[in-house]
Amino acid sequence: xxxxxxxxxxxxxxxxxxxxxxxxxxxxxxxxxxxxxxxxxxxxxxxxxxxxxxxxxxxxxxxxxxxxxxxxxxxxxxxxxxxxxxxxxxxxxxxxxxxxxxxxxxxxxxxxxxxxxxxxxxxxxxxxxxxxxxxxxxxxxxxxxxxxxxxxxxxxxxxxxxxxxxxxxxxxxxxxxxxxxxxxxxxxxxxxxxxxxxxxxxxxxxxxxxxxxxxxxxxxxxxxxxxxxxxxxxxxxxxxxxxxxxxxxxxxxxxxxxxxxxxxxxxxxxxxxxxxxxxxxxxxxxxxxxxxxxxxxxxxxxxxxxxxxxxxxxxxxxxxxxxxxxxxxxx
Ligand SMILES: C[S@@+](CC[C@H](N)C(=O)[O-])C[C@H]1O[C@@H](n2cnc3c(N)ncnc32)[C@H](O)[C@@H]1O
Numbered sequence: 001x002x003x004x005x006x007x008x009x010x011x012x013x014x015x016x017x018x019x020x021x022x023x024x025x026x027x028x029x030x031x032x033x034x035x036x037x038x039x040x041x042x043x044x045x046x047x048x049x050x051x052x053x054x055x056x057x058x059x060x061x062x063x064x065x066x067x068x069x070x071x072x073x074x075x076x077x078x079x080x081x082x083x084x085x086x087x088x089x090x091x092x093x094x095x096x097x098x099x100x101x102x103x104x105x106x107x108x109x110x111x112x113x114x115x116x117x118x119x120x121x122x123x124x125x126x127x128x129x130x131x132x133x134x135x136x137x138x139x140x141x142x143x144x145x146x147x148x149x150x151x152x153x154x155x156x157x158x159x160x161x162x163x164x165x166x167x168x169x170x171x172x173x174x175x176x177x178x179x180x181x182x183x184x185x186x187x188x189x190x191x192x193x194x195x196x197x198x199x200x201x202x203x204x205x206x207x208x209x210x211x212x213x214x215x216x217x218x219x220x221x222x223x224x225x226x227x228x229x230x231x232x233x234x235x236x237x238x239x240x241x242x243x244x245x246x247x248x249x250x251x252x253x254x255x256x257x258x259x260x261x262x263x264x265x266x267x268x269x270x271x272x273x274x275x276x277x278x279x280x281x282x283x284x285x286x287x288x289x290x291x292x293x294x295x296x297x298x299x300x301x302x303x304x305x306x307x308x309x310x311x312x313x314x315x316x317x318x319x320x321x322x323x324x325x326x327x328x329x330x331x
Pocket of ligand 1: 072073074124125126127128129132167168169170171174200201202203206254255256257273274275276279305
């Protein structure tokens, strides 16, 4: 279906969901789980140029975190000012800017969104690896896919297409794990089914890595040895995923917080949106999850991370307990 996986890379800025200053403060205290934000690289938290040294003022911190929240839903709590400084210091140095306020003004005038992409790259955490959510993949393979195929066949789709979306795919490990499962077993069992995988992320740097599909030991450590041997080529200590697996997935920049972009992704059968909701406050989670709901077919399933929950976020889904995993079902 062209409308689903043919989405473009450009994206208009999302509609304003900027919380008020008071809201921002309450959001910080109301967040049920601490936002799992870590500093990406140990850079100094002050910008030193020519002997002068600047710290981010409270006002700039508030304005910048509101800007970030409005753009992508990631919210920096009151105690995360130093983390935010640490993440963007390199950007200031690279742009030869002296203060964080100058950086904020630069971002606001960034018409071609190049710096916005650099900001996303700096503030996101991209931790992932192959076969990260083993129990979910087992449920996907053994319960969900057979059920969806049976339903599609009952609806007279003799050569059905199954659309799977890895909605915060980072460097592609989740999307390619699904491709390995599909190619290695499901495709043999269901040769007439067309499987399509979309991997998306807000961070263009990780998407480039996903397309390159070159992985180090850490990423592939859970790949079964027979699959590693069959589907990867090892060269100079790097594992390159073979084209027969890569061909199932394609990657595109999608900001989950961007209503316009999210409306373009429709008719998914299964969505994996794992380990990203933790970075959002409740209001942002509600917005993102309602987008995901709209992107799913009736009878489709949503998987989120093991440490995440839709409690207090959405009542639209039915929580289904599968053998060892839980999934959210769209009736
Ligand atoms: C910790 S990784 C999770 C990767 C994978 N889903 C997994 O579970 O292994 C979180 C990813 O979410 C992405 N992300 C954060 N905010 C996002 C947003 N608003 N839209 C899309 N992706 C986002 C980050 O760039 C990052 O790659």
